[in-house]
Amino acid sequence: MEEDLPLFRIGFLLGYGLANLYVYLRLLSLLPPRKGIRIGFSLLLWFCVAALPISRFGLFSPPFFAHRILSLAGGWWLALTFYILFAALLTDLILLATRIAGATLRRRPSFNPGRLRAGRLRRMILIPGLAAAVAVVAAGKINSAVVRTSELDLRVEREGPPPGSLRIVFVSDLHLGMLSPRWLVPEIVERINGLEPDLILLGGDTIDGGGAGGRWDEFREQLAGLRAARGVFAVMGNHEYYSGGEEAADLIRETGIRLLRDEVVEIGERISLAGREDPNAGRLGPGPRKRFPDLIAGVPADNLLIVFEHQPLRDEQLEGLNVDLHLSGHTHHGQLFPLNLITSAIYDTSWGYNRVGDTHVYVSSGAGNTVAPTRTVSRPEIVAINLNIGPGNRRPDTND
Secondary structure (H helix, E strand, O other), X not given: OOOHHHHHHHHHHHHHHHHHXXXXXXXXXXXXXXXXXXXXXXXXXXXXXXXXXXXXXXXXXXXXXXXXXXXXXXXXHHHHHHHHHHHHHHHHHHHHHHHHHHHHHOXXXXXXXXXXXXXXXXXXXXXXXXXXXXXXXXXXXXXXXXXXXXEEEEEEEOXXXXXXXXXXXXXXXXXXXXXXXXXXXXXXXXXXXXOOOOEEEEXXXXXXOOHHHHOHHHHHHHHOOOOOOOOEEEOOOHHXXXXXXXXXHHHHHHOOOEEOOOEEEEEEOOEEEEEOOOOOHHHHOOOOOOOXXXXXXXXXXXXXXXXXXXXXXXXXXXXXOOOOEEEEXXXXXXXXXXXXXXXXXXXXXXXXXXXXOOEEEEEOOOOOOOOOOOOOXXXXXXXXXXXXXXXXXXXXXXXX
């Protein structure tokens, strides 16, 4: 991936630059022809455009305050650009339709071409579209500030572990960094501890940015307050690898949270927990992660087996693997509409609960935001699972 990153950045910059050039030209057409206004508008817009790659790609290291301003400007503008682009495209499609219809309309004596002047019609459509874009992004910010608790009651049948229940709290994609609200981690920790979990799992992308944007001392002390009877565990996500890889791993360990990197641990009588590496480990980390069947090959067939990792698997990857519960995140369910349509096409489960054979599957939409500080689709969540364990022998031993 180290070789792929420059190509990705070039492709992103090209696409982002062209989209913003189109948006810029359409917005410029709405302004009065006064030179000072147009120059000021141009400088402000292109500052916001440049802020995103400067703050995210590490082109240079500005002071903390300047970096924060750039991150805010770039993140907000990315979200606004997304919806302004739709408004501008819709406007141009409507203008094109009126031009096509114009040939017929001109034959009518009552037709007044002044009523359909392109500039006037563009303003009539595009200005409400801009207002709608701002409203959608603002509503998304409100949505992103309300972290819900998603409760699930699930049952598994196993001969190995004693009957009972296991309360699991799963949270992914905190994306702790420069722009994280100061209330986020204290509230998350308080809410999780208030659920009285037996087991806490952090599903990757806990850290976003080197040293969590210079705020790790703050986050480390807060995350160290997580409490669970059977332990607090975490896995690596792609953003940990984008944030220094081993450096990010060391930061997580500093909290007292146990980081599982292709490891299986016992968390109770005949209860196994497997934490998988992120796929980026092979390109930005210590080497390729283990194949899923190899990772869990030593787990007895009558053990209860919980697997968590950052990125979701396809349904066929879970079939016949003796997994009772599989947890992941990563998708944010798109975060910005209509990107959820893309994540739904890529992943069998983009958000929420699914069942694959005897395996319970949950993909979390995450508790934080990435890049843009708003969510116009999906909701941030903490996932609380009551796993009820009953007697049964539903699978043969596949390790022989």
